[in-house]
Amino acid sequence: MTVENWKAAWAQLIAPGSPYEVVTPVDGGPRAFRNAAPDLLSALDAGRAHGEREFLVWEEQRLTFAEFFARVDRLAAQLRTRFGVRKGDRVAIAMRNQPAWLVAFVAAVASGAIVVPLNSWGQREELLHGLEDSGAALLLCDAPRLALLEQDLEALDLRVVAVDAPQQNARVSDYERLLAEPVELLPPPAFEPDDPLLILYTSGTTSKPKGVLSTHRAVCQALAAFEFQGAFAAMSSPTRIQAIMASGFAPTTLMAVPLFHVSGLHAQFLVALRGGRRLVLMYKWDAERALDLIERERCTQFNGAPAMMQQLLASPRFAGEATASLFGLGLGGAAANPGLLAQLTGVKPNAIGGAGYGMTESNGVAAAIGGDQFVYKPATVGWPLPIVEVRIGDTPDAPQAPDREGQIWLRSPTLMSRYWGQPAATAEVLQDGWLATGDVGCVDEEGFLRITDRLKDLINRAGEKVAAAEVEACASGLDGVIEAAAFAVPDERMGEAVALVARVREGSGVDELALHAHIAAHLAAFKVPEHILLSAAELPRNASGKLLKSALREDFLRRFLN
Structure with a gap:
């Protein structure tokens, strides 16, 4: 075509x-x-029509669409009756990918909550930031995230529903036990298209994560x-x-x-x-x-x-x-x-x-x-x-x-x-x-x-703007280079110089001289990196796959330019 x-x-x-x-x-x-559907619950209810078809596979667990929605309905009723979740309350989720995450999300939507998914890769400080910043009143999490936060629940005045909760108390309830309890199903609250629905946190590669509010x-x-x-x-x-x-x-x-x-x-x-x-x-x-x-x-x-x-x-x-x-x-x-x-x-x-x-x-x-x-x-x-x-x-x-x-x-x-x-x-x-x-x-x-x-990835070398992405693409074009990251480092003469960290395939024969010559053959002289570091290890990335250039730059400066 x-x-x-x-x-x-x-x-x-x-x-x-x-x-x-x-x-x-x-x-x-x-x-x-x-x-387009006027609200997310209406949009997702379309999934109920798939009935007994298999929806989720995770380790030994398998759920049909009907089984998934049955869990959603029971949990949503528990959120509203036992935990008092009302429209506009913030309900956070912090767990690795598993069926309970998906059930928790739709149940929180069905309860009228503003859902706050948190970075399950994050450590205690990042989780605390999301909980405090959003003002979440309830957290649905897995046992590893509960272990990180259990000493903070009192100060946060936070109640928790945990998958495989090691112990239950006034603040912590077990997810599977809640689902097993008899509960009266409730009709969902009414929604308007411009009602707030979701707070997702930015990846925080350059600053503390910000909560993105969407309707x-x-x-x-x-x-x-x-x-x-x-x-x-x-x-x-x-x-x-x-x-x-x-x-x-x-x-x-x-x-x-x-x-x-x-x-x-x-x-x-x-x-x-x-x-x-x-x-x-x-x-x-x-x-x-x-x-x-x-x-x-x-x-x-x-x-x-x-x-x-x-x-x-x-x-x-x-x-x-x-x-x-x-x-x-x-x-x-x-x-x-x-x-x-x-x-x-x-x-x-x-x-x-x-x-x-x-x-x-x-x-x-x-x-x-x-x-x-x-x-x-x-x-x-x-x-x-x-x-x-x-x-x-x-x-x-x-x-x-x-x-x-x-x-x-x-x-x-x-x-x-x-x-x-x-x-x-x-x-x-x-x-x-x-x-x-x-x-x-x-x-x-x-x-x-x-x-x-990225605007912040432009390197200013003596007034000439160098796009980091262009240098990275050129470096990755050399056989044996798996991935590359270019960034600015201080330079007394030029203001900023181009530095490059490249991950190379073992046994490829690529060294600093070969990579420098390859880039010099394809790019203008002012774009050729002054500093090249090769690595056999994967370059650091966040949960969404973005290179953590700030971490690479800090490590580079500490090792080579101090």
Whole structure:
């Protein structure tokens, strides 16, 4: 298909009468999907229609859709009667991926709460920050998180429902015992589209995590956007879809990304619950264990950070029978290097590969690409979704021409309402309905969005701006380099110098001189790193797969420039 064919399919999907019809409000607000659910509970109730089909697989536990919703209903009734949860109360969740997390989330929504998923990878201080900042009155957690916080429950005046609670008392109740108790089911409270629903915390790579508050409308529009992208990928890549249909495998997603980020919560869990897709949950990421599960459960879809995909590709099993059922491969959370994309398409030429661009503040929605489009322009993140307006420039009022780089601004009904309790930080990024993403990019003549850097990742070398992402992409193009991170370090002569840390494959023969020569052969002299450090170990990343450059930079400065 050509770009014109893709545009025609897009127009057909959003036209009047279509399930994905897009309308522009008379008040001049952002475009929206006419048929998106008005509140999240209504959106998720669609999942009840899937009845006795299998929904969740986790270790030895298996739940059908009906069994899942039965647990949701009992827990929601307990939250309201035993714990007194009322509309607008904050209910936090802190546990690793397991069925109880998913049940807890939907039950908290059904109780009328504002749900606060916390980083289960975090230590006590990060968990405490989320609980105190949000003002949560109730926490649903697992035993390891309870162990971190048990000395703080009194000071926080916090009640807890814990999975496998080691002991119960006035503050701690056991999750399974609550579900087993007889309880009168209650009708859910009434919701309005602009009621607050969700506080998700930013990854905190540059500062203390901020609570991103979103409404029912914002999350429901985001779910409709993800579903639209699935429909568009199917229409624009018919040959690939036919191969999936002919395989006979039931749509099954291996879910290894954490549920406390939009990529796991929205794009995988909530979309699967609505659409009848089976989920195989991983408690903790391990590439060989992932391949075991893909083979055993005949998983058809895997979405993960580039680092996770790289580890799967590194296994000789990936190109064999273990992944015979795997037709969908999605990348998100961080930019993928060209070498990884080439490997993916080489090993799985008929797969529907894809990538997305979004952030917590936009509920994961901005642009997406998949299937034939992904093969056509894999270095982009695709077209902005139909309810998203994109402008490039210093301000949204003065947009740049095509192919000119600048800050990316977004306008969409999926944007957050505000940062919880931080009006000044909110005012910095939300301007007249536009979100300043902090990302640098451009839109090409065919409408494809390309992300070129983060504003804070621009290195100022004697007045010349060096994009860290460009240096990283170049370094990753050398065979043997698995991943790379570029950042600024102080330099007396230049103000800032370019430093690079690269992870190399053992036995590849790549050394500092070879990597320096490779970059020098491809980039302008001022972009070539003055300092290069090679590592055999994985570079540090947060839970959403983003490189922790601050940690790399601090370690680099401590070791080499002190």
